[in-house]
Amino acid sequence: MAASIAGVFEENLQKKILESKVLVVGAGGIGCEVLKNLVLSGFGDIEIIDLDTIDVSNLNRQFLFHKEHVGKSKAEVARKSALSFNPNVRIKSYHDSILSTDYGVGFYQRFNVVLNALDNRQARNHVNRMCLTANVPLIESGTAGYNGQIELIKKGLSQCYECKPKPTQKTFPGCTIRNTPSEPIHCIVWAKHLFNQLFGESNADEDVSPDTADPETAAEAGKEALATESNNKGNVERTSTRAWAQANNYDPEKIFNKLFNEDIKYLLSMETLWKTRTPPQPKLWGEFTEACVSENSVEANKSRDQKIWNIEECAKVFATSINFLKDEFIKLAEGDHLVWDKDDKHAMDFVAACANIRSKVFGISQKSRFEVKSMAGNIIPAIATTNAITAGIVVMHTFKVLQELYDQCQSVYIRLRLTGRNKLFDPDKVMIPPNPKCYVCSPKPEIVLKVDTKKMTVKSLRDDVLIKALNMVQPDVIIDGKGVIVISSEEGETEANDNILLKDIQIVDGCILKADDYFQNYELSITVIHKDVERDDAEMFEVVADPGLLKPEQQNLTAQSTSKNNVAERMETDGNNSDSDCCIEDEEIISILSSVVIPKKRKLSDEGPSEKRLKSNNEDDDLILVD
Amino acid sequence: MVENNGIELTEQETELYDRQIRLWGLDSQKRLRAARILLCGLNGFGAEIAKNIILSGVKSMTLLDHQNVSETDFCSQFLVPQESVGKNRAEASLLRAQALNPMVEITADTEKLDDKPDEFFHNFDVVVVSEATTKSQIRIDNVCRDKGVKFFAGDVWGTFGYSFADLQEHNFAEEKFKHKRGKDKKSEMVTTTVKRTVNFPSLQKVLDFDYTEESFVKKIKRTGPSFIVLKVLQNFREKFGRDPSYKDRSEDLAKLLAIRDEIAPNLAPDSAFVHVFAQISPVAAIVGGELAQEIIKAVSQKEAPHNNVFLFDPTTCCGYVETIAN
Numbered sequence: 023m024a025a026s027i028a029g030v031f032e033e034n035l036q037k038k039i040l041e042s043k044v045l046v047v048g049a050g051g052i053g054c055e056v057l058k059n060l061v062l063s064g065f066g067d068i069e070i071i072d073l074d075t076i077d078v079s080n081l082n083r084q085f086l087f088h089k090e091h092v093g094k095s096k097a098e099v100a101r102k103s104a105l106s107f108n109p110n111v112r113i114k115s116y117h118d119s120i121l122s123t124d125y126g127v128g129f130y131q132r133f134n135v136v137l138n139a140l141d142n143r144q145a146r147n148h149v150n151r152m153c154l155t156a157n158v159p160l161i162e163s164g165t166a167g168y169n170g171q172i173e174l175i176k177k178g179l180s181q182c183y184e185c186k187p188k189p190t191q192k193t194f195p196g197c198t199i200r201n202t203p204s205e206p207i208h209c210i211v212w213a214k215h216l217f218n219q220l221f222g223e224s225n226a227d228e229d230v231s232p233d234t235a236d237p238e239t240a241a242e243a244g245k246e247a248l249a250t251e252s253n254n255k256g257n258v259e260r261t262s263t264r265a266w267a268q269a270n271n272y273d274p275e276k277i278f279n280k281l282f283n284e285d286i287k288y289l290l291s292m293e294t295l296w297k298t299r300t301p302p303q304p305k306l307w308g309e310f311t312e313a314c315v316s317e318n319s320v321e322a323n324k325s326r327d328q329k330i331w332n333i334e335e336c337a338k339v340f341a342t343s344i345n346f347l348k349d350e351f352i353k354l355a356e357g358d359h360l361v362w363d364k365d366d367k368h369a370m371d372f373v374a375a376c377a378n379i380r381s382k383v384f385g386i387s388q389k390s391r392f393e394v395k396s397m398a399g400n401i402i403p404a405i406a407t408t409n410a411i412t413a414g415i416v417v418m419h420t421f422k423v424l425q426e427l428y429d430q431c432q433s434v435y436i437r438l439r440l441t442g443r444n445k446l447f448d449p450d451k452v453m454i455p456p457n458p459k460c461y462v463c464s465p466k467p468e469i470v471l472k473v474d475t476k477k478m479t480v481k482s483l484r485d486d487v488l489i490k491a492l493n494m495v496q497p498d499v500i501i502d503g504k505g506v507i508v509i510s511s512e513e514g515e516t517e518a519n520d521n522i523l524l525k526d527i528q529i530v531d532g533c534i535l536k537a538d539d540y541f542q543n544y545e546l547s548i549t550v551i552h553k554d555v556e557r558d559d560a561e562m563f564e565v566v567a568d569p570g571l572l573k574p575e576q577q578n579l580t581a582q583s584t585s586k587n588n589v590a591e592r593m594e595t596d597g598n599n600s601d602s603d604c605c606i607e608d609e610e611i612i613s614i615l616s617s618v619v620i621p622k623k624r625k626l627s628d629e630g631p632s633e634k635r636l637k638s639n640n641e642d643d644d645l646i647l648v649d
Numbered sequence: 650m651v652e653n654n655g656i657e658l659t660e661q662e663t664e665l666y667d668r669q670i671r672l673w674g675l676d677s678q679k680r681l682r683a684a685r686i687l688l689c690g691l692n693g694f695g696a697e698i699a700k701n702i703i704l705s706g707v708k709s710m711t712l713l714d715h716q717n718v719s720e721t722d723f724c725s726q727f728l729v730p731q732e733s734v735g736k737n738r739a740e741a742s743l744l745r746a747q748a749l750n751p752m753v754e755i756t757a758d759t760e761k762l763d764d765k766p767d768e769f770f771h772n773f774d775v776v777v778v779s780e781a782t783t784k785s786q787i788r789i790d791n792v793c794r795d796k797g798v799k800f801f802a803g804d805v806w807g808t809f810g811y812s813f814a815d816l817q818e819h820n821f822a823e824e825k826f827k828h829k830r831g832k833d834k835k836s837e838m839v840t841t842t843v844k845r846t847v848n849f850p851s852l853q854k855v856l857d858f859d860y861t862e863e864s865f866v867k868k869i870k871r872t873g874p875s876f877i878v879l880k881v882l883q884n885f886r887e888k889f890g891r892d893p894s895y896k897d898r899s900e901d902l903a904k905l906l907a908i909r910d911e912i913a914p915n916l917a918p919d920s921a922f923v924h925v926f927a928q929i930s931p932v933a934a935i936v937g938g939e940l941a942q943e944i945i946k947a948v949s950q951k952e953a954p955h956n957n958v959f960l961f962d963p964t965t966c967c968g969y970v971e972t973i974a975n
Contacts, residue, residue, distance in 0.1 A: 023723045023724065024724035024725075024927060024929060024930065027720060027721075027723075027724065027895060027927070028895065029895030029896065029898040029926060030724060030895045030924075030926055030927045030929075031924065032923050032924070055934060058727055058930070058934075059930045059931045059934055062693075062723070062724060062725050062727060062930035063724075063929065063930050063931065078664050078665060079664065079665070079667045079668055081665055081704075081750075082665055082666050082667075082668055082669055082704055082705070082706075083668070083669075083704060085700055085704060085749055088748055088749075089751070106730065107723075107727050108723070108731070109731070167672045168672070168942075172966075325657060325660075325663070327663065328675070396671055401667075401668070401671060403668050403669065403671040403672035404668045404669070404672075405668070405669050405672060405705075405942075406700070406701045406704045406705065406938075406941075407701050407938040407939070407941050407942040407945070408938070408942075409938075410697065410700075410701060410934045410935070410937065410938035410941075411934065411935050411938035411939060411968075413931070413934060414930075414931040414932065414933075414934035414935035414938065415931070415935060415966045416931075417930070417931035418808075418931050418932070418935075418963065418966055419966070421931075430964055430965065432965070434966045434967075436968075438952060439952070439953070440955075440969075440970055443969070444969050444970045444971070444972075445967060445968065445969045445970075446939065446955070446959065446968040446969065446970060447935075447961075447966060447967055447968035447969075448967065449965045449966055449967050
């Protein structure tokens with residue numbers, strides 16, 4: 023309540039604090055801390071929004087929540103706890119998604135400043151656009167482990183959140199996952215796909231059976247024979263893994279033998295794959311050569327979560343978890359499915375067991391359940407102190423924004439280790455101006471879309487390109503000069519176009535599209551360049567913000583992560599991003615590249631940076647992510 | 650020093666501390682669980698330290714404070730309820746402090762810091778002192794040095810703050826990262842753990858340091874006036890037996906500027922003293938966050954500690970470390 027006590031602040035700032043209205047987006051690690059600082063500083067009118075509920079793993083840092091609050095709305099509990107610091111403050115809470123169309127430009131315009139305390143890039147991009155449109159200053163922040171970052175986004179003055187290319191999320195080629203895994207992460211990804219094949223929302227991209235179209239085997243004479251064989255046996259081109267499992271009543275032994283014996287034997291028959299690799303060793307249920315004595319003394323002392331399970335333990339967990347998940351699955355209504363959740367004991371057990379059995383088969387080092395959970399759940403570590411410091415700087419920046427002291431609002435980076443001049447919190451020397459080629463905040467936003475117009479449908483243009491990659495909410499698209507409406511945000515109006523290929527609706531090489539998102543008040547000009555895409559899991563499209571520059575290679579992005587401002591980003595992969603409050607990008611890279619490349623799927627070569635490396639980077643002060 | 654006693658964490662603990670164990674590891678968490686912390690001075694800055702340390706999962710925390718809750722506490726002390734004005738600050742903080750983490754033993758002690766015998770401080774692994782006079786700080790630092798207790802001091806005035814550490818001879822492990830080309834030409838990040846030892850000077854030595862010498866003055870001109878402003882504020886406390894108050898804003902400001910002119914003219918502009926009259930919440934959080942992280946590092950013996958003074962510049966939000974008298 024500092025501002026309501028005369029003499030604590032100088033008069034101008036005191037008045038500004040008392041009069042202003044602030045929106046806090048997110049009531050997680052940073053949000054709780056920000057809310058406390060705002061209330062104690064004397065802000066009298068605060069709104070806070072978060073769609074999430076409280077989990078036990080939040081309680082080590084989200085200090086407005088206690089054990090009895092687990093399962094309740096973060097925004098609502100945060101409001102109540104903060105009111106206990108000062109009951110005279112007006113705090114309005116929304117248990118809702120900021121992406122909802124209920125929060126339009128008019129909503130944002132009611133605030134003097136917006137403070138982001140988010141955990142995912144999609145929401146950050148969206149709030150960035152809304153604040154630019156509403157012309158409200160936005161203070162963006164994030165943490166990951168010991169690292170934190172704070173930046174002011176003000177239209178025309180500073181870079182917006184999307185001015186800089188951000189490293190894209192890692193994906194692995196389908197054939198690595200299905201045929202030739204070489205690292206634990208490959209087996210973990212496979213195990214998550216298997217979960218979805220058996221119990222979840224099945225997705226054609228997530229097939230777990232051997233991939234006969236592996237380019238490595240493409241030139242093989244025997245390929246045809248193999249394909250025929252597989253058809254006859256039906257063990258590769260099975261209609262669906264789930265149908266097969268259901269027909270076999272989810273019998274753990276049968277599933278085990280199918281996945282870890284028959285499929286592996288089939289892979290072995292694709293001999294080219296094993297010319298330079300160690301061939302996998304099929305495992306048969308019950309025939310575990312490695313006796314249970316493998317529990318050496320070191321492992322025996324460790325908890326179930328921390329130790330490496332031997333194959334027999336894996337098989338036991340495999341069977342128990344399948345039986346449990348099967349029962350859950352059967353209880354669901356027809357057509358409904360389970361959703362994989364790292365915090366669900368059996369779903370997590372299943373992935374840990376399957377990944378480790380597959381690792382064993384392929385001679386890959388095994389991982390404890392604890393480690394598998396980090397990788398499978400994309401968990402970004404988070405601590406109270408980094409969040410407290412970051413939120414403190416957010417509110418210091420808020421004071422300066424209210425006083426219009428923008429020259430004191432440079433981005434600040436928090437690191438575990440001191441920089442050259444013994445700095446622990448390192449502010450930029452100058453405010454970085456907006457990127458004139460930014461496809462969001464420049465006066466006439468434009469991009470080049472390289473796409474296989476013979477393969478992409480209109481639906482995919484909307485869902486994968488405009489909504490997923492370009493973060494629009496309700497896009498309308500017309501072909502420039504022709505006035506043809508390709509996509510309409512009016513429900514049903516262009517539904518008939520959904521399955522039409524781009525080329526068949528006159529979207530061809532050289533064509534210009536005008537995309538418009540009325541909700542975000544955002545217009546984008548898209549120049550289409552056709553490119554042939556060879557294989558299904560190659561990039562179907564890529565977005566180039568500045569065609570004058572080559573796209574940044576992901577490898578370079580990670581390789582350069584040594585300077586102070588480097589911030590790699592790991593996005594949440596599966597939307598259950600309840601606690602990591604991730605994000606942020608590499609400032610260094612950002613200043614050299616003004617091109618933005620957002621491939622739908624980045625095909626990483628085997629030489630690409632491994633997940634393991636990312637992990638170790640994660641504890642490195644050079645990397646920043648955000649809470 | 651705190652040892653990892655080898656006892657496994659319970660399932661309840663691994664669940665609660667999951668996100669931090671994934672950062673600093675099980676061994677650090679086990680060491681934290683054995684640590685006994687004394688925190689002297691439950692102002693807003695103290696409340697921030699208490700919050701972070703209690704959340705981290707130490708064994709015990711003793712809150713020592715003989716003062717009563719007053720209006721100024723409501724600018725940053727979130728552990729005391731509004732209706733507790735006039736009550737002892739440590740006792741008034743107890744309920745909310747305990748609610749942060751039921752697994753930590755928390756006690757309130759209402760005695761005066763200066764009335765505590767030397768042996769009292771030997772019951773702890775870490776001692777943190779805030780809102781104290783220089784004389785008490787030096788006494789307690791020396792008492793801690795006798796028994797290898799890790800000593801921290803710090804304060805926040807308005808938007809300025811510092812922390813000081815005397816870990817004496819401190820051993821720690823540090824992770825080094827190297828890029829290495831593996832056998833299959835993959836570039837891998839290799840992590841190695843290096844053990845190191847660092848020696849800290851006593852507080853007395855640090856206070857004897859002549860900050861008016863030319864090279865340090867040059868440094869101050871580059872880093873901003875925080876060091877000088879903090880010196881002036883500590884001097885005010887020694888001279889008047891209290892901290893500057895917003896109630897007597899203009900009189901206290903004049904007194905501060907007089908001290909400034911006496912000890913370091915030309916090194917801190919008048920404008921630097923605009924916000925020094927009550928602890929400002931975000932700054933209490935920033936400096937309290939830094940100090941708490943240093944306690945966690947000291948207890949877990951992981952990563953290089955800040956040797957030995959951390960300063961915060963409210964204009965740029967730069968946080969930097971000065972190694973003084975070492």
